[in-house]
Amino acid sequence: MIGVTGANGYVGGRIIAHLRASGIDAVALVRRPPGNDALARRYELGEPLERSLLDGIETVVHAAYDASAQGRDVHARNVTGSLPLLEGLRERGGRVLMISSLSAFAGTRSQYGRAKLELERAVLERDGIVLRPGLVFGAGAGGLFGAMVRALSRRALVPVIAGGTQRLFVTHDEHLSELVAALLRGRADAVGPIFAAHEAPTTLRAIAEQIARAGGHRLVVISLPAALVSLGLRSAEIAGIPLPFRSDSLRSLSHPIGLDQVSSLARSAIAFPALAPELWLS
């Protein structure tokens, strides 16, 4: 059986649905499991592992990430907080398949990227598999892509940062799930993080234009200086105002992974498609 953390989130949810649809037994490891669901167990980052959590589970797809943590908590919740799961699996001879991110790379400026990178190391040390997707998209997507689709359905006026031409790789959610399923079946030995995105990068602005075009309207872009946006986001975070986009995400976007690191990552057998309307319009 396969366990999936973060199964209530966008990416984890897509993965568990795909695994089940392709006949793989998968149990959701989530903070608040429904009482009557035999295929869900209670798991929370940062908490000690309940003894029975991993019963019958040989591999865990680790997609959980606590984005609400701030400052030192980011590391405590997401890196240190994942270690009991990693250790529990190792003791049982199990394995982790971690959903990391292309924001995780040596020299990253974001806390998110640093936390993912440290967790990657812990996973790889324990013979686990690490996938690095880019911006995940698909029909009914959550995350940043989902927020963009929803925002652009209301108005075709979007603020972008510094022209919105920062390099960005995209990952179709279905293909990511397929890759996870293939890796679970094959028990491939990965030597390092696997690049899990379309080979040719795009930009946030190009994505916004595509979404607007698919919705039948012309995009009007307002370019804001990165420093101004960062200041605004930081102020909102200090004031405790919840926003769908964090100052840390801005750091990830503004300072993307270098091409030397992208090209050095291992590749999978699955070719990820480029962003295309038929892949997100259901």
Place this chain on the structure above:
Amino acid sequence: MSDSGPSVVIGAGPTAAAAAKALLAAGQRVLVLDTGLSLEPEREAARRRMAATTPENWQPSDISLTRFTAAGTSVRGYKRLFGSDLTFRDDGVLELSVDPGVGARPSYALGGLSNVWGSGLLRYTDRDLGGWPIAASELDDGYRAVLDFVPYAGEQDEFAERYPLMRAPDGPLIRTQAGEAVLSRLRRHRPALAAAGYHFGASRLAVRVGHPAPANGCVYCGHCLDGCPYGHIYSAAQTIEELRGEGLIEYRSGLHVDRVSEADDGVLVEATALADGAPVSIRSPRAFLGAGVISTTIILQRSGLLPARAEIADSQALYLPFAWIGRTGETGREPGHTLAQTSIVLDDPAVCANPIHITLYTYNDGLSERAREARPRLSSLLGPALDSITRHLVVGICFFHSDDSDHVATSWEKDSDSVRLEPVPNAATAATVRRFQRALLRSLGPIGLIPLAPLSEIAPPGGGYHYGASIPMSESPVFGQCDTLGRPSATRRIHVVDGSCFPSVPGGAITFSAMANSHRIATTAAREDPR
């Protein structure tokens, strides 16, 4: 003379490699004759050390040895390979004097000019081939055959409507942030630019993009213009070495081919051995001349197959900096490739009767260094601001059709057996360049890509290394021309396979089409005498 002997291929550059491949595919035996100069041992050793590791582990001494100096990159200088003048080094056999107004030089290196080429893989279309006796579609099989052994980085984009890809590229060579910003802005203004005659798209380059890097493909170290230590930028030397290593061809280097002559039963190739100056004669049923345009032209002149004064048509290069008002990323510091990032074609008969090709280089780590060299006082005055300024520079290398360019005359003096290269000015060139720059200012200026005409520099004829047409193909060749299989008038077994046989030189990448044409000629010729 035995008909079962190998066909002779003269030269070991791109067109020679393509001919050798075609002859092998047709089941023929092949003997390659080459001068075959190679890299100095200390530079080759440094290259090997670099190729054995990742760029962050390169030794500073190896880097400085294999990077070219500021002087090596100027318009009038010669492109260097791993810091070496190998590509344009003289072999000391032929007495050749080159007028200072000429940029062309023969190459005696294994791999020829492909050691330092821009690696562009954009094909010709019928629009480019006005006055040619063959249609662009007749090169299709050749293009595909070449792409079978040449790596191919590119993308499926709007450019493919005008310039078919010919096969699916191996993958993209990712642009720098500035390169991406420039191309996406061009794309945003596509309708207006298309109406003004502009076509553009991602560069298509003969670069390996496999993963993981650097073992299988580009690692974005930015060393491209000095030569790729990993060999991921294609060079014809790779094909020749590979065929030789597999025992598929016979390769004889250290020979400077002087003359070719034809009898009823075959071809006599006369050469000089570099080692001792001794004459060498080789007989073969058929010879394919792919020595590179200057060498081939001179061989033809010395063989009496071209007049003693012949003209090489140049597709002249204009080096045109642009000021880029837009995102630059960390140009010069971020990892990236330094080859052309974007291709633009301006096809507007009001500007020029023929399409003009522009390749944009948006990543250039050497620009500040060169500025410091050229304008030391101004540069020191600017201090750190110099980097911010050069980061906003995009360098365009623009290629004009040979009808709109100066040419090069090659004069062979029989008595002294010496050759002189001189410029042949074209009165129309300057006016075309002015119209072109004004058109760019009108169309690209408003979108933040401003041509800096006062800083532009037109290369002397031959200085962009896109030349040919010294023995143009014709349906009914007369003396000084060849037939559609590259055979000089009155010959049956000698084929000119390099750019010398082009009827004209269109703007844009020349090597890819020269290779495709060579492959076409060799394939067709092999059918004439099956063995």
